Amino acid sequence: MDNDDRTANDGRLIARARSDTEAFVELYRKYYDAIFRYCAHRLFERTAAEDVTSEVFLRVVEKFGSFRGDEPKFRIWLYRIATNAVNNHLRKAVRQNNLLEGARKRMNGCDDNRGTSSERLALLRDAMLALKPRYQAIVTLRFFENLKSTEIAEVLGSSPGTVRSQMARALAKLRQRCVSAQKGI
Numbered sequence: 001m002d003n004d005d006r007t008a009n010d011g012r013l014i015a016r017a018r019s020d021t022e023a024f025v026e027l028y029r030k031y032y033d034a035i036f037r038y039c040a041h042r043l044f045e046r047t048a049a050e051d052v053t054s055e056v057f058l059r060v061v062e063k064f065g066s067f068r069g070d071e072p073k074f075r076i077w078l079y080r081i082a083t084n085a086v087n088n089h090l091r092k093a094v095r096q097n098n099l100l101e102g103a104r105k106r107m108n109g110c111d112d113n114r115g116t117s118s119e120r121l122a123l124l125r126d127a128m129l130a131l132k133p134r135y136q137a138i139v140t141l142r143f144f145e146n147l148k149s150t151e152i153a154e155v156l157g158s159s160p161g162t163v164r165s166q167m168a169r170a171l172a173k174l175r176q177r178c179v180s181a182q183k184g185i
Helices: 004-016 022-042 047-066 071-091 091-106 117-130 133-143 151-155 161-183
Strands: none
Touching: 004 022, 022 047, 022 071, 022 133, 047 071, 047 161, 071 133, 071 151, 117 133, 117 161, 133 151, 133 161, 151 161
């Protein structure tokens, strides 16, 4: 089956899902893993990612009647809902402060410049969580979800040029934070 056939089938699936619960369940199964993975990459916590992914699909159920479009638009729509849900989760000050405080404690305990892979992952996690939520979304959508700049722009309601410039800023900040943390600053 080529891409055109798959897109046509997905379009029919979306149309069927408007009135057929089984078709909606099929859509859910098709996209759950990608949305969960995106949330996990943004939040770095499995349980938080599971909670937020559940919220995403609850919102999809609530708003599905207002969705108008085909499969590529549905995918973008899901990522937009997921991005908003993750950002809302991160805005909750107590949770975010706890995450950052734990990150600070771990960074202070890591003096080896090379570090183990788990220390490097913790360093990346901490650096990502220190970025603005929009930058986190851009980096995650590009490098973990392999979306193109044009697709990221659609998810975030922005232009591809803006996404590219914000990507450059986000990567520079990530690089700076990682280098500083490795030096023990």
